[in-house]
Structures are given as C-alpha cells and as structure tokens.
Amino acid sequence: MKGLAQMFKFPDNFVWGVATSSFQIEGAVDVDGRSESIWDRLCKRPGAIADNTNGDVACDHYNRWPEDVKIMSDMGVGAYRFSVAWPRIIPTGRGATNQKGIDFYSRLVDGLLEAGIDPCVTLYHWDLPQILEDQGGWTNRDTAYAFADYTETISRALGDRVKTWVTINEPWCISVLGYINGEHAPGIKNDWPKALSAAHHVMLGHGLAVPIIRDNVPDGEVGITVNLVPNEPASQSGADRDACRHFDGFFNRWYLDPVFGRGYPADRVADLVKAGEIPSSDLPFLHKGDLETIAADSDFLGINYYSRAVIRDEKAENNDPPDVVSTKNETDMGWEVWPLGLEQILVRLKDDYNPKAIQVTENGCAYATAPNADGIVEDTERIAYFDGHIRACAKAIEQGVPLTAYYAWSLLDNFEWAFGYEKRFGLVYVDYDTLDRTPKQSAHWYRDLIQKGGI
C-alpha cells in the first residue's frame, strides 16, 4: 500500500457531503399533519431513552432549515443527505398523501439547490408510521408494498430535483436493534423469526423501490445503505476464526449477499438453526421471486462505517492467546477509532462484490466537546477522526475502489436514538436550550478540505 506523503487529490467530481436523518433533527412531530412514528412511541416507553428525551423538538430543523442550509453553504458542501419522514408524507402509512409534508421537503430541496447543494434523499431512516407497526410493521410483508407506494409518491414529487436516492438506511439496525436487543423501535427483544422477516421485508422494499425511482427519476441514481463492520479474529485459532465467520455473516453478508444476487448466506442460516434461533433452514418469509427483486440493479452501494470488530470466541476452552486486540482509542460511543477498517472494507467490497460505485453515506464520531469561554468548539479528536478516515478513502481510491462520495455524519448534534442527546456527532454544536448552532472547528477543517479537494 502506498503512503500518502503528498496531497492526495480526490477526483474533481467527488461528492463531499454531510448527512442527517428526519427523526434525529426535525422535531415538529405533530404539525402539518405528521402522524406518530414508531420512534415517537418508543420514546414514551419508560427507560427506553437514556436521558428520557424524545424527538418532539430535536434540533427544530423543521423550522430552522434555512439556517442549516446557510451553514452547509458556508461549509462549502456539495451534497446534503437527509431522510424523508414517511409519517409526514402518508400519515396513514398507506393511502392519502399529505401535501403539507411534501411541501416541507420541496421547500428544503429548493433551498438546497439555490445554495448549490445537491440533495440526496434517504427514503427510510427508521421512522415508520406507527399505524403500520400496529399491523405488524416490517414483519408484515404488506409493509414492503406500502413502502413501494410511498416511494412512488415522494419520488414523483421530488424526482425532478432530487437525483440521488437511498432506499433504506442500515437494515442490520432495523432488524437486530429493533427485534433482538430491543434498543431501537419497535423495541422487541430476542425474536429471531421477527428480526429475519423484518430484515427481509426491508430488503424487499428496497428491491421494489429501485425500479420505481428509475421510472420517476430517469436521470437519477439509486442504491441502498448498509452499515458494515470489518472484522478480524483475535487469534488464528479455529474457534476465533469461526466466530469471526459467524459475525461477518450476521453483520455484513446477510445484507450484501442478497443485494448482489447471491441469496442469503447458507452458513449463517445453518448457524441460526444450530443455535435454535429458527426451527429450520426454511425461511418462511422468502417468497418465489423475492431474491430477484432484492437484487435489483442499483447504481451505487451506500456504506456507513464507524468502527471494526475484533472477534474472540469467549466460550472456547484453551483458546490461543489473542494476537489482535482493540486499541483503547474510543469515541464517546465506546467505538474504537480504526480508519484502516474503512480502507479494508472498501477494498473488500470491490474485490468480493464489484459494485458499480460506492458512496460512504455516513462516517463520524461522538465527542462531547462544548464551546469554550470564547465560544469556540475545539473538537480536535473529531478532526483527527475525519482526517484518518478520509485518508483511508484516499488509499482505497488508489487501490481502484470506485468511491464517488463521502458524507460526514453528522451536520448537527442530534438525537442519537436510545442514547438521547448525550452523544454529539455534529460538525455543528447545538445548544439544546436555545437551539443555537455553532460550527465546531471540525466544520472549518472540513470546509478547508473541501476547498482543497484533497488531503
């Protein structure tokens, strides 16, 4: 691998962006016809959110979006990835469109384009209308078709101006955090049949959405975003290597393989049966033709990268001593800072799956830095994190990875799901009492990098 002693210049058309999602920043949960989402409901469950907060106000982006667009424009970003809240567009989940919801995103899109920022829309970033959850949510196959209808509506409304579309954000989180550890909505625990059927219907929704976007946005591009965790065994023992294979099947291949036309990984299905999580290798949710639908020809693969995993089989007796250990350099999430993992996963995607293009749709870190007495937010750890990971992108491009975009997570400090507002991922500090925004030093650093187009 070559070093990067001199400045690495990214391709001229490389997209530098920032990302957010609707529930995490918008607030205004009960205005202009928006209905309840599964996250509004989960926030009401005692103990579900670490700081007992909710998304009622969040960053008040619903009202303050012009200020946020101005901040992005000052930062010089080329693109803004945001998600559309399904409960604003079709409050009943399936059926009548709420024009006021469409109008909000339409104004935002126009504001972005006027500022020279390309919108990138994520259709589903976890805020399912609660009314659909009451009918089984993603465990109900009908939800995939409801998602297709919603895709039709919103891509017709915005497709003349929005050219980049992400169907689903992070199916692993929807499935495992929603139905196994229960920290995410709908907050169900240890139910593998539900987790797998929800994952399948989410992926089916992706496959159904792709041709709809193609029809409504012929000059657009569409893909799914998966969160990937590169992994390596703590030692070369059979036990650690097998645990690593298991982890990779569970985290990465379960989503990548079907999207790339390979179906669900057989070894992972066998693991689930062996562990008694599902009764047999028959996957009852899998209908004829589904795998073809899920493997819809996309324009890019979106990946979200935060950290790696070092895998140890803790149950193995007389296991080899570990020769790989995680470093203690961790963010406030307790996630190891490991830029090499981003380079490795990008190269692996090229080698194993050969996507037409890859976009890093999220990468970022939580650190609690607040403004100092002079009002400056000196978030040097965040700068170091971004620097390391953008260098990793550069090295991947040098190795032939078709990486076309990088979106920093996140534009603003925001609602970090089950952690509430305690974890701050923003390039911009948000004072949750006043809702004032203060760009952190990392925002200035990112602006300079974008201006230079290299690192």
Ligand code: IFM
């Ligand atoms: O905040 C989340 C985002 O919603 C999805 N990807 C990971 C981020 C950090 O946890």
